[in-house]
Amino acid sequence: MNTLTISEEQIILRQPDDWHLHLRDGSILDSVIIPTAKVFNRAVVMPNLSPPIVSIQSALEYKRRILKAVPKGLSFMPLMTTYLTDTTSPELLAKGFAEEIFFAAKLYPQNATTNSSLGVSDLASINSVFETMEKIGMPLLIHGEVTDSEVDIFDREAVFIERHLEPLLNRFPSLKVVLEHITTTDAVQFVEANQSKLAATITPHHLHINRNEMFIGGLRSDFYCLPIVKRERHRVALRRAATSGSPCFFLGTDSAPHLRASKETSCGCAGIFNAPNALESYAQVFEEEGALDRLEGFSSEFGAVFYGLSLNTKKITLIKSPHKIPSKFKLQSKDLDSEYIVPFHSGEILNWKISE
Numbered sequence: 001m002n003t004l005t006i007s008e009e010q011i012i013l014r015q016p017d018d019w020h021l022h023l024r025d026g027s028i029l030d031s032v033i034i035p036t037a038k039v040f041n042r043a044v045v046m047p048n049l050s051p052p053i054v055s056i057q058s059a060l061e062y063k064r065r066i067l068k069a070v071p072k073g074l075s076f077m078p079l080m081t082t083y084l085t086d087t088t089s090p091e092l093l094a095k096g097f098a099e100e101i102f103f104a105a106k107l108y109p110q111n112a113t114t115n116s117s118l119g120v121s122d123l124a125s126i127n128s129v130f131e132t133m134e135k136i137g138m139p140l141l142i143h144g145e146v147t148d149s150e151v152d153i154f155d156r157e158a159v160f161i162e163r164h165l166e167p168l169l170n171r172f173p174s175l176k177v178v179l180e181h182i183t184t185t186d187a188v189q190f191v192e193a194n195q196s197k198l199a200a201t202i203t204p205h206h207l208h209i210n211r212n213e214m215f216i217g218g219l220r221s222d223f224y225c226l227p228i229v230k231r232e233r234h235r236v237a238l239r240r241a242a243t244s245g246s247p248c249f250f251l252g253t254d255s256a257p258h259l260r261a262s263k264e265t266s267c268g269c270a271g272i273f274n275a276p277n278a279l280e281s282y283a284q285v286f287e288e289e290g291a292l293d294r295l296e297g298f299s300s301e302f303g304a305v306f307y308g309l310s311l312n313t314k315k316i317t318l319i320k321s322p323h324k325i326p327s328k329f330k331l332q333s334k335d336l337d338s339e340y341i342v343p344f345h346s347g348e349i350l351n352w353k354i355s356e
């Protein structure tokens with residue numbers, strides 16, 4: 001299966017897929033799709049638009065807008081998801097899945113993150129949805145955090161696993177579940193222990209930064225995302241998991257663009273925009289961990305295998321070429337200097353570069 005070629009100067013690997021991505025809509029979509037479509041063949045597109053994607057019609061229309069925004073000459077396949085609410089109908093899910101419009105359903109606990117106010121308020125109230133998904137083999141993608149205000153924000157993932165995920169897997173043992181963007185040792189251990197039906201995505205940022213980064217020299221909203229970055233020991237556990245070669249951990253960038261003005265305000269949005277340098281960012285981690293030979297499994301194979309999809313056949317080349325990441329990602333259609341997004345690694349040097 002391994003098609004990887006590694007030398008001091010270059011890595012040739014199977015084209016990757018992004019199993020967790022926010023593309024937004026309108027002029028932001030038109031710009032942020034470009035770096036993703038240049039590198040990735042497929043991406044699981046998150047449905048947390050405003051209003052969210054909750055119908056077959058809205059998923060189809062959103063997919064059309066995404067495909068229209070893909071630059072000519074690139075091939076890119078968006079895999080659409082639907083947003084679970086307290087009133088999602090199992091029949092609608094089954095229809096959308098059978099018609100291959102919904103690739104998966106996304107569970108946001110209500111108010112857990114950006115645009116999740118219509119998310120699920122009580123998991124027990126949508127048992128019939130889980131029953132149907134288990135029966136038809138439809139994957140459930142979970143934002144795994146409790147929202148109770150008495151639970152410390154740094155503990156919300158661990159508490160979700162204990163209070164909700166473990167009981168859910170016990171009640172629906174054949175349900176196919178991805179715990180998205182994991183951030184803790186607790187999640188790593190839980191996923192490893194339940195890996196026949198459970199997998200997890202890991203973002204580049206959770207592999208690079210710990211919670212100190214949000215407060216170095218002041219309040220740094222660029223490093224604020226959800227689930228929030230945790231202590232160093234959790235980052236170390238995530239790096240070990242991602243580079244372990246274990247197929248239950250795979251690439252999902254959670255690239256979540258917000259315009260500068262929405263990040264830099266008294267109540268800044270959660271989300272880190274890493275799409276312009278995502279693969280390079282992962283490559284840096286794998287290089288630092290002495291695990292470049294395991295990059296391809298994580299980025300280009302384990303996710304497809306988990307979802308039962310074919311592996312990409314195209315190759316992509318990374319060359320060793322230390323380069324500085326620009327401080328701004330400008331929207332194509334915007335003339336205003338203020339309308340930009342700050343990319344992850346802004347102003348830093350990354351060693352690997354995609355050869356175009």
Ligand code: NCD
Nearest residue numbers: 022113114225226256270271
């Ligand atoms: C995401 C967003 O902005 O849509 N934000 C984030 O911090 N990751 C939502 C999400 O995935 O939680």
Ligand code: ZN
Nearest residue numbers: 022046254256
């Ligand atoms: Zn996300």
